[in-house]
Amino acid sequence: xxxxxxxAARAPSRGRATRRAFRPRRVVPAVVVxxxxxxxxxxxxxxxxxxxxxxxxxxxxxxxxxxxxRTAYWDDPRVLAGAAALAALGLFLLAVALWAGRPRAVTVxxxxxxxxxxxxxxxxxxxxxxxxxxxxxxxxxxxVARRRRVRVRATSPLRDAEGLTDEVRRAVxxxxxxxxxxxxxRLSVTVRSRGGGVT
Amino acid sequence: xxRRPALVNRLVLTVAGLLLLAVGAAALVRGLGLYxxxxxxxxxxxxxxxxxxxxxxxxxxxxxxAATMFVLAVLALCWLAVQFRRDAAHAMRWGSDAPEGAxxxxxxxxxxxxxxxxxxxxxLRRSHVRLAGxxxxxxxxxxxxxDAHADPVAVRGGISHALHRLHRALExxxxxxIVYIRTER
Numbered sequence: 001x002x003x004x005x006x007x008a009a010r011a012p013s014r015g016r017a018t019r020r021a022f023r024p025r026r027v028v029p030a031v032v033v034x035x036x037x038x039x040x041x042x043x044x045x046x047x048x049x050x051x052x053x054x055x056x057x058x059x060x061x062x063x064x065x066x067x068x069x070r071t072a073y074w075d076d077p078r079v080l081a082g083a084a085a086l087a088a089l090g091l092f093l094l095a096v097a098l099w100a101g102r103p104r105a106v107t108v109x110x111x112x113x114x115x116x117x118x119x120x121x122x123x124x125x126x127x128x129x130x131x132x133x134x135x136x137x138x139x140x141x142x143x144v145a146r147r148r149r150v151r152v153r154a155t156s157p158l159r160d161a162e163g164l165t166d167e168v169r170r171a172v173x174x175x176x177x178x179x180x181x182x183x184x185x186r187l188s189v190t191v192r193s194r195g196g197g198v199t
Numbered sequence: 200x201x202r203r204p205a206l207v208n209r210l211v212l213t214v215a216g217l218l219l220l221a222v223g224a225a226a227l228v229r230g231l232g233l234y235x236x237x238x239x240x241x242x243x244x245x246x247x248x249x250x251x252x253x254x255x256x257x258x259x260x261x262x263x264x265a266a267t268m269f270v271l272a273v274l275a276l277c278w279l280a281v282q283f284r285r286d287a288a289h290a291m292r293w294g295s296d297a298p299e300g301a302x303x304x305x306x307x308x309x310x311x312x313x314x315x316x317x318x319x320x321x322x323l324r325r326s327h328v329r330l331a332g333x334x335x336x337x338x339x340x341x342x343x344x345x346d347a348h349a350d351p352v353a354v355r356g357g358i359s360h361a362l363h364r365l366h367r368a369l370e371x372x373x374x375x376x377i378v379y380i381r382t383e384r
Contacts, residue, residue, distance in 0.1 A: 120379065
């Protein structure tokens with residue numbers, strides 16, 4: 001059973017599904033926060049249990065902390081700085097949690113409705129660079145690839161490189177077409193001539 | 200990758216962030232004396248003498264604190280474990296739901312066959328195939344590395360062909376696949 005039409009009709013949701021599948025999972029912040037929390041909670045637990053049985057585990061500077069709690073006032077600059085740091089850390093974690101992050105792949109068109117295909121964003125970049133350097137008169141090209149936009153900067157030794165812009169654009173467009181991206185990105189091309197080269 | 204850790208991470212990080220923000224902001228408000236009526240006077244010790252006396256008199260306070268810390272540490276370790284658990288399936292159910300006809304297909308047989316097929320394509324350098332999900336609701340994860348300058352149409356063709364053959368071998372049993380393609384540097 002071919003369901004190509006169905007697949008095309010569901011294009012927007014497929015794009016979303018692929019983006020979700022290739023979205024970063026925030027593993028690094030999760031590991032950092034989990035380890036710090038586990039260690040801190042464990043140390044406090046050990047210290048409290050030690051105090052309960054009448055001795056000191058000496059894993060935390062308890063006497064120093066107790067004195068600090070007695071002598072530090074809420075309007076002490078150090079306490080205020082600590083409170084501000086805590087709030088800032090909270091804001092940072094919120095930002096990490098709420099910012100979705102860039103997917104590591106862009107959606108590729110695929111007829112099979114059961115298959116989600118993504119092409120790594122760096123690969124899109126390399127394909128664009130490849131296509132640009134393939135043009136006669138272009139010696140070097142760097143590209144930046146995002147989900148919706150690809151920017152190519154090519155360098156030519158020719159003094160009058162203006163005419164090459166269209167040619168580079170066509171070459172990169174052709175290559176992007178071959179990639180069959182679900183949402184073809186907008187393309188911007190600039191060609192710089194490296195002064196003092198061959199004319 | 201399964202999306203479950205992503206959801207859990209987002210949720211826990213949000214809660215942790217809100218908690219830290221609330222505590223820090225409350226301490227700031229108190230220290231700056233913005234709402235002394237609500238938050239108490241600013242020029243008072245951080246640890247209230249009355250609270251100290253209360254903690255000193257009640258042993259259960261410390262026991263409860265230790266228990267809370269224990270629970271917190273265990274929860275944090277569980278959260279940590281989620282990050283490293285791979286959502287791998289050993290088998291998928293194959294064929295009808297009839298009780299006598301429930302066949303299971305080993306994940307190895309499936310991923311090996313697909314891996315061998317992908318390996319036949321001259322444009323593909325490496326591929327990693329993984330079966331995930333419940334046996335009744337399996338998913339296939341494909342991680343394919345192509346040649347640096349490989350023709351993208353041929354790369355897609357190779358993958359589609361391999362998946363198509365697998366589908367035919369499975370007699371059109373549904374098996375959603377998530378394919379990640381990258382090119383070599």
